[in-house]
Amino acid sequence: MSLAIETHRLTRYFNDFCAVDEVALAVERGTFYGFLGPNGAGKSTTIKMLTGLLAPTDGQIIVLGRNMLDPRDALESKRRMGVIPEDLALFDNLTAREYLTFVGRIHLMEKATIQERSNELLELLDLHKEDRKLTIEYSHGMKKKLALAAALLPNPDLLFLDEPFEGVDAVTSRTIRDLLAGFVARGSTVFLTSHVLEIVERLCTHVGIIVKGRLVEQSSLEAIRQGGTLEDRFLEKVGADPEATHKLNWLEGAAS
Numbered sequence: 001m002s003l004a005i006e007t008h009r010l011t012r013y014f015n016d017f018c019a020v021d022e023v024a025l026a027v028e029r030g031t032f033y034g035f036l037g038p039n040g041a042g043k044s045t046t047i048k049m050l051t052g053l054l055a056p057t058d059g060q061i062i063v064l065g066r067n068m069l070d071p072r073d074a075l076e077s078k079r080r081m082g083v084i085p086e087d088l089a090l091f092d093n094l095t096a097r098e099y100l101t102f103v104g105r106i107h108l109m110e111k112a113t114i115q116e117r118s119n120e121l122l123e124l125l126d127l128h129k130e131d132r133k134l135t136i137e138y139s140h141g142m143k144k145k146l147a148l149a150a151a152l153l154p155n156p157d158l159l160f161l162d163e164p165f166e167g168v169d170a171v172t173s174r175t176i177r178d179l180l181a182g183f184v185a186r187g188s189t190v191f192l193t194s195h196v197l198e199i200v201e202r203l204c205t206h207v208g209i210i211v212k213g214r215l216v217e218q219s220s221l222e223a224i225r226q227g228g229t230l231e232d233r234f235l236e237k238v239g240a241d242p243e244a245t246h247k248l249n250w251l252e253g254a255a256s
Helices: 043-050 071-079 096-106 111-124 140-152 170-185 197-203 221-225 230-238
Strands: 003-014 017-023 026-028 032-036 058-063 081-084 158-162 189-193 206-211 214-220
Touching: 003 043, 003 189, 017 043, 026 189, 032 043, 032 170, 032 197, 043 058, 043 158, 043 189, 071 081, 081 140, 096 111, 096 140, 111 140, 140 158, 140 170, 158 170, 170 189, 170 197, 197 230, 206 221, 206 230, 214 221, 214 230, 221 230
Parallel strands: 017 214, 032 189, 032 206, 081 158, 158 189
Antiparallel strands: 003 017, 003 026, 003 058, 206 214
């Protein structure tokens, strides 16, 4: 089994708070891995460590066969990955084309290749008519699409996507799903966080669930479905009662 991502005792403290607690990930190459958890569970912190944006307090990180705690190894892995981070990290005073050109140059891509791929990505994601507008003028959904275009531009072997469907319209969401499915079909790997379980169940082949910084589930989606739905397993692992009902007493009466 060849792994795209492997961690051992991955841990991150913020002062006395343990955000990620001895997580042991094993993500096979060519899989679509959904990384799930409630708010504050440690998903984004984990992605930041896997991509080299945040140093772990303890543990080991191997991405695409290279040690992410070794600066030279980490640089080689970063050349082969694409990332949509939690905060998007776009440059407000660049246009979409300027931003993609910047990303392409960082990856040492040829000018003609940058232009060709930028044209295709901007049209596919319906940004081609707004490609000369400053990104500070973009809506949140448009910024998400530009971040995805930048992540795909270098044709990476591994994609990290932190809530890529948030704020994206239904038509573009379908385009992104099809694009990512094709990306995995060619043998590349996607590591996705999302709060929308329907999207995870539709796209992902494997799932990990993190709760209060600890990895409490890691298996194939097929194995999970043999015991019920992904939602049932998720609720079980986070300690929620699937039979519980929630209401507001002041909404129970008739409308005045």
